[in-house]
Amino acid sequence: MKNKLIKNLNTHKKIVDLTDSVHGTFGKCVTTYEVHRRRDVTNLDNAIGYTILMNQRLIMQPKNSYKLGPNTTKSYEDYPAIFQNALSLEIGADEPQVTLSDIFPRTINTAVSTSSNDSQGSSSSNTHESTRGSSLTNINTFAVGLNAGYQAGPMGGASVGISADYSHSWEESKSKSTSEASTNANETNLSHGASMSIKDWSAYSFLDKDAYNPTWVWAQAYPWDVIQYSYSSGGNSIDLPDFIKDRMLTDGLLVTPIDLSLFGLDFSMQASWSIDFKEGITEDETLVVSNKITQYTATHELKDDNSLSVKLDDDGLVSKFNTDTLDLSLYALNPLHTTSGSTGAYIGFEANPFTYAPTDESDTFKIVSPANNLQVKGQGFNPDISTDLAKDTRITINFKVVDVTIDYGLILMHWIGKNSGAVNLNWAVNDQWTGTVMVDDQKGEGADNNLSHLDLRNTDFTSINFHDYLQLGMNTVTVEFEAVDSKADIDYTLFAIGLDTSGS
Numbered sequence: 431m432k433n434k435l436i437k438n439l440n441t442h443k444k445i446v447d448l449t450d451s452v453h454g455t456f457g458k459c460v461t462t463y464e465v466h467r468r469r470d471v472t473n474l475d476n477a478i479g480y481t482i483l484m485n486q487r488l489i490m491q492p493k494n495s496y497k498l499g500p501n502t503t504k505s506y507e508d509y510p511a512i513f514q515n516a517l518s519l520e521i522g523a524d525e526p527q528v529t530l531s532d533i534f535p536r537t538i539n540t541a542v543s544t545s546s547n548d549s550q551g552s553s554s555s556n557t558h559e560s561t562r563g564s565s566l567t568n569i570n571t572f573a574v575g576l577n578a579g580y581q582a583g584p585m586g587g588a589s590v591g592i593s594a595d596y597s598h599s600w601e602e603s604k605s606k607s608t609s610e611a612s613t614n615a616n617e618t619n620l621s622h623g624a625s626m627s628i629k630d631w632s633a634y635s636f637l638d639k640d641a642y643n644p645t646w647v648w649a650q651a652y653p654w655d656v657i658q659y660s661y662s663s664g665g666n667s668i669d670l671p672d673f674i675k676d677r678m679l680t681d682g683l684l685v686t687p688i689d690l691s692l693f694g695l696d697f698s699m700q701a702s703w704s705i706d707f708k709e710g711i712t713e714d715e716t717l718v719v720s721n722k723i724t725q726y727t728a729t730h731e732l733k734d735d736n737s738l739s740v741k742l743d744d745d746g747l748v749s750k751f752n753t754d755t756l757d758l759s760l761y762a763l764n765p766l767h768t769t770s771g772s773t774g775a776y777i778g779f780e781a782n783p784f785t786y787a788p789t790d791e792s793d794t795f796k797i798v799s800p801a802n803n804l805q806v807k808g809q810g811f812n813p814d815i816s817t818d819l820a821k822d823t824r825i826t827i828n829f830k831v832v833d834v835t836i837d838y839g840l841i842l843m844h845w846i847g848k849n850s851g852a853v854n855l856n857w858a859v860n861d862q863w864t865g866t867v868m869v870d871d872q873k874g875e876g877a878d879n880n881l882s883h884l885d886l887r888n889t890d891f892t893s894i895n896f897h898d899y900l901q902l903g904m905n906t907v908t909v910e911f912e913a914v915d916s917k918a919d920i921d922y923t924l925f926a927i928g929l930d931t932s933g934s
Contacts, residue, residue, distance in 0.1 A: 439765055439830050439903060440464050442756050448490070448723055448749040456725060456747045457490035457695075463719070463753065467762035467802050470706040478785065479706035480715065480758045481531075484699075488515065490725060491694040496686075504684060505731030509691040511742060512649040512656045513725035515699065519643060520718045524711055530642040531702040535633045630688040631695075632657070646699050652688050653677035656728065660742060668740045678730055679738045687728075705758070711786050714796070715758040723749045759785065759796070760904070764803045765830040766838070768931055773838070775804035775829060776928035779815040788813055791821045804829050806927055810911070816923040819853070819913055827907040829929060831900050836931055838900065840884040840907060843926040845873040851918025856910045859886065859899040868914065869922065880925070 441464045448457035464483040469476060493508035519528065632651040637644055649656045654674045661669050670678075678685050686692055707715065725747045730740045766773045777799050785796040794809045808815075810823030817823050827840070846853060852870035867882045874880070886905075887898045913920050 436765060436832060437464065439763075439832070440466060440761055442753065442761060444753055446749075446751050448488075448725075448747075450747040450749060453747055456493075456749070457488060457723075459486065459488055459721070459723065459749075459751075461486045461721075461753070463717075463756060463761075465756065465758055465761035467759070467798075468704075470704075470708070475708060477706050477708045478711060478715075479526075479704060480762060482703045482705065482717065484517075484701045484703075484719075486515075486700070487696070487698045488513075488723065489694070489696050492691065493727065496692050505729065506684070506687050506692075507729045507731070508727040508743075509687045509729075510650075510695050511691065511726055511728035512647070513695075513723065514645060514647050516645040516722045516724075517643055517701070518638075518720045518722075519703070520720065521705060522716045523713055524707055524715070525709065526705050526707045526715075528640070528642045529704045529706075530637065530644065531704050532700070533635055533644050533702075534700045535646075536635050537633065631690055631697075633697075642703060644701055648695075648697055650688060650691055650728070653685065654740070656726075656742065662742075666741045666744045668742050670738075670740055675738050678740070679732065682732075682736050684730070684732045684738075687730075691728075713786065715785075717753075717756040717758055719753045721749075721751050759798060759805060760828060762802065763798075763805060763828065763830055763904075764801065765832045766803055766929065768836060773803065773929050773931065774801035775799050775930075776926065777804060777806055778926045779924065781926075791817060791823075804927070804929060811924070814923065815925070816921065817911065819911060819920045819922065823911040825909050825924075827909070827927065828904065830904055831902060834898075834902070835889060836887070837889055838886045839930055840886055841926075841928045841930055842867075842882045842884075842924065843880050844869055844882065844922065844924045845871055845875075845880045847921030847923075848872060849919060850921035852914040853920060853922045854912050854914055855882070856912065857884065858908050860901060860906055861908075863897075863899045870914075873923075886929075 441462050443460075443462045445458065445460050447455045448459055449455045462485050464485075466481045466483075468479045468481055470479040490510050490513065492510060494506075521528065630650070630652045632649050632655070634647045634649075634657075635644055636647075647657070654670055654677070659668065659670055659674060663669055705715075705717070727743050727747075728741065729743075730738060733739050766775055777797055779797065782797060782800060785798055786794075787797075788795040788809075788811055791810050791812055794807065795811065795815075796805065796807045798805045805828045806825055807828075808823075808825035810819070810821045811817050831838070842855075846869060850872075852868055855867040855869065856864070857867065858864045865884075867884065869882065871878075871880055885895065885897070886907075887900050888895050889898070890896055911922065
């Protein structure tokens, strides 16, 4: 359970109805994006990067549900026959290097083998044997899983593998045999056999010119291959060869669509990308993935003259939707871990590199701890993270928690200049608990060595300070800075921020 919780901390999940503006809802899409931070050191470089793992499941139902038991239907209408799923990535204003690392499925198609043998001989007897039958082996893999391993550390290595989370198989066979014998002088032997090993739906994947936006095409491959046999001499009526018609119309009886088309589709697709900001980062690393899913339905029916009519809609069902805007650095944050009372969540504004740094008080900045478990964003500061509070000045602190028993405290090292007035830090935790810390000590002065400590959780129930401001998962602390005396000159410096398990 804990491992699943930790995985979910890096995961964005979205469930949407597939809705066509004219025909309404025709399915559902469930998508997860798992985000991990990494360092790209290829070509002797050292760039911030992210690994994105996507798992998408599409569920589509036929317009008309199948009725069990005997039926007298002479048509099967509007069942799913082919659909296309196209993805497109949009990444902030910076231009990172995007690489598609893996994709599944690549191609799953149909294999058909046919053999026949004829022989004749002369003898005084004649035996004629005719055997007709069909053998169909259908193996459906509905939820092929993308197993992704991610090893924490500066390199942030990710490994991706494919395995089947759920599989389904069935066999069906039919046969009919007749024989005749006589004692005439001729003998004729005729044997004919056909064997098939098929996927009743085929999948094809390809990339666009950027080589990282994938598109999948899924198509019915049996009893007729919708991609290969889609020729129309006019309108949406499809001209099929006789051997395909024989599969769909047997002894004057209409054959149902293949089971997936009859009862509904449930397919999974996976992809993984590497996104590396080799030219640096100037603003938040964000990702939006747009989807366009187009489905075409088919109809086949028995006409009054006992012939077969097959149609493929030329007006597809189209559903378009986007993911929420994914803040990659927030999704990629690791949860706090404790080793001998230390979380490893420390940021020194002079010691650690910024994701993007301020050039003056008009700019924003972002910085992430070396352990990738603490992020600080701010505005109103100079490059050395000092301020005179001339502009709106605030910081936002983010971290993730996976326990409910460990006490955590937020530590700030800061001071004011020699002739500066005092500064109030108005804090809020998870938009629910609030308070104020005043800073009036100069550098190197005061009993606390310029440290302010805010207890975020105190599990000592015998203390009047027993409280818990934290929640499982993402936690946010905001701090707004203001002068105690609005007329005083201000020279405030924020030197470091950390999270620890020590008490006040």
